[in-house]
Amino acid sequence: MSQLKTFFAGAAAMASALAAVVLLTGAREPRNAQFDEITVGRINIVEPDGSKRLVISNRAQFPGDFMQGKEGERPDRRSFAGMIFVNEEGTENGGLIQKGSIGPDGKISSGLSLTFDRFRQDQALQLLNTDSNDWQQTAIKINDVPYFELTSLADQQRFGQEARQLPAAERQAYWQKLNDAGRLGANRIWLGNTRDKGSALQLKDAQGRTRMMLLVSASGAAEIQMLDEAGKVIRTITPTSGL
Template sequence: MEGQWGQRFLVVYAGVLTTAVVAALLSGFVVKPKKMQIDELDVQRINLVEPDGTLRMVISDKANFPGAIFKGKEYPHPRGAAGMLFYNDEGTENGGLIFSGHKDKDGKIVDSGGSLTFDKYEQDQLVQLVGAHDSSGHLAGLIVSDRADRPIEQDFIDADKLKAMPEAQRDALMQQRQKEGYYGATRISVTRSDDGIAKVSLRDAQGHPRIVMGVAADGASSLKFLDADGKVLNELTPAARK
């Protein structure tokens, strides 16, 4: 009997000891880790999250760059760039910094440059600082836009349906949406493009330039007033000095 009780005691003791060891080990994983200091780190993507897991920022290479994310739900949205995306308190994209640059096999520049944007709530960018160079030319400037009040997520939900439309029907729909300002419009642009003119353009709610102030590379300057069709109604130029 004493031998049996001794064995039982050892079994119970071993169980208690094992439980205590496991508890001690597990407690080590819930303690906040100490601050890490490293000299160099190679990584393809970093996700910055809140304690509850809400995504707030992504820094990524091109291969792992995320699609469009709305309140944690991701939709396909290829951008062909590396960079950094910002997310609001709800885990919805609200701006970012992207950059890229490469040539094709024939040595022709396909794209180069970067873009810093800040978005309207659940919509596209309100402000964009851009410097871009591609096969069609180059553009550098600041662009301020109006955006619709509807959530842009619906556009990603409907993307496959829009893609499946006959081309003529899709083109007609896009033209109608453009006319109605469905996607918003550029209201202010301060740019320098391939024409060599440093230009300030103030536009109406449909994105039509109505006042354009410009200075050409040779110093010629002007102030133009236009109608909605782009016709110059009046133009002011510096008076010649006598």
């Protein structure tokens, strides 16, 4: 009888050991899985060390912004779903956000934005579509964005706070001083449709001032406009005007 008890005790111990091995190895399998369909609220694509490189999320779990491995609060993103690109140092590198709904007041609130950021900075390239009851716009924007050591994202927030504390009459001069010092970003190229159902290409100088526009109206009339630094049209070229 004692030998039988010993046998059963040994068998139980071996079974426990095998179960532990199965559980431990099973926790790591399968390394390569295939699914016909998967339903999730958020997916974090990570490196082997666990650092995030891409976040795909619904609206409820949409992340804040990422800067050098730390996530910051972004309440303004809570109405969007989409994905965020994150670079090797853990800083946001662009992303895709989208939303679309009709509110209780019957008004449309819809938009989609695909952006690519400069390193530790904001949008250098944006593909944008917005829609409302009044009008729809689709555009491509190419921006000059300052080097992050000259103007950081924190600096941009500080500039806005300082400007709001100034009397309204002094704000323009405040922004102009920063702009002259190269501390601000500027849109350089804008391509899209217009409110009157035309299309336009705007080419701008380093200060963000439009200096040339290529226009086609809804009826098909085409022209090229050249503008001075104050925004005044100084020359217009049409198919019949000659060069």
